[in-house]
Amino acid sequence: MRRADGRARRYTVTLLGLALLLALLIGVAAWQLGGPVAVKAGPAPLAAPSDAANVGLGMSPTASASPTASASPTPRQVDRRKLAKAIEKAVKGNARVSVSVSDLTDGTSYTYGASRRFVTASIVKVDILAALLLQAQQQGRVLTASEKSLATRMIENSDNAAANALWYAIGTEAGLTKANRRLGLQETTATSVSWGLTSTSARDQVRLLNALVSGDGPLSGRSRRYVLSLMSRVDTTQDWGVSAGAAAGDAVALKNGWLPRSADGGLWVINSIGRIKGDHEYSIAVLSDRNPSMDSGVALVETVTETVLNELS
Known part of the structure; x- marks a missing residue:
């Protein structure tokens, strides 16, 4: 054993x-x-709480978390009845006026006299230039030196001979109509009689202005910057109208139109369209006709501009 x-x-x-x-x-x-x-082997380490869990617990997300997209700004409430009364108070005699404004910063918009149509006078020159640029883009080219010279005179100095030349260059009313379809204009009608007798609405002019600042439209960034640069350098004698609504330091780009109409017994069409960029960015169009004089029409346009932008500010 x-x-x-x-x-x-x-x-x-x-x-x-x-x-x-x-x-x-x-x-x-x-x-x-x-x-x-x-x-x-020891116990597996506890997984760090997800950022979603942290937020749910009232904790700050970790530094590596992707930033949450900010909510879209909410359009402000506008006292439309009060504003309409203030505009009507500014109108003298038989004059007519329409105004449309779009705040590109927060989406607030306002239109008075939406159904009214006016002849454009010289504000259509912005539309003519937009049509020319669209055609050049489609052809894959930049503007020629001659076209640039004409465009500068047409916008900065409101030269009618330059506008005539570019009106024929785009194909007159047919060319403008085709361009306007691409730009999203819905209430503008060109005529073969004269580019200055194109009929439009304040609301459509704001659509045109928005196409000059929006990357969603057919105009390239280069084209948009070019038009706005010319509109920001208009002759000082023509720097009136919607610029009255600008605060000190605001950037302004505008184009005005003025025309005594024989069809109205010599009464004046006074129009102003433009972009004002400061704390907020506005596209604004104020159209008027049947003004007894150019001065009274300018005063009406400026008063309406100030009234609307003061309410929206």
Whole structure:
């Protein structure tokens, strides 16, 4: 019995020795392959809470979180009845007026006299230039030196001869109509009689102005900047109208139109369209006709501009 017990002990010691040797060999191999083998795995670390969970718990998101998109600005409420009464108070005699404004900063908009149509006089020159630029874009070219010279005179100086030349260059009323469809104008009608007798609405003129600042329209960024640069450098004698609504330091780009109409017994059409950029960015068009004089029409347009923008400010 003692001999058997001794053999059993020897077998046990031998087996233990072999086990230890095997464990040692495995450990050495593992070390060579990339590091020591852990004797016992510990508990897995807790996952960090997600940013969504942090927000739900009232905690700040982690620095690595993507910023949350800010909510779109909410258009302001406009007291339309009060504003309409103020505009009507500014109208003298038989004059008619319409105004449309779009605040591109927060989406607020207002239109008075939406159904009224007016002849454009010289404000259509912005539309003519937009049509010319669209055609050049389609042809894959930039404006020629001659076209640029005509465009500068047409917008900055309101030169009628330059407007005539570019009116024929775009294909007269057919070319303007085609361009206006692309620009999203819905209430503007060109005529073969004269570019200055194109009929339009204040609302459509704001659509045109918005096409000059929006990347969603057909005009390229280069074309839009070009038109606005000319409108921001109009002759100082023509810097009236919607510019009356600008605060000190605001950037203004505008084009005015004025025309005594024989069809109205010599009464005046006075129009002003433009962009005002300060704390807010506005596209605004004020159209009027049947004014007894140019001065009274300018005063009406400026009063209406100030009235509307003061309400929206």
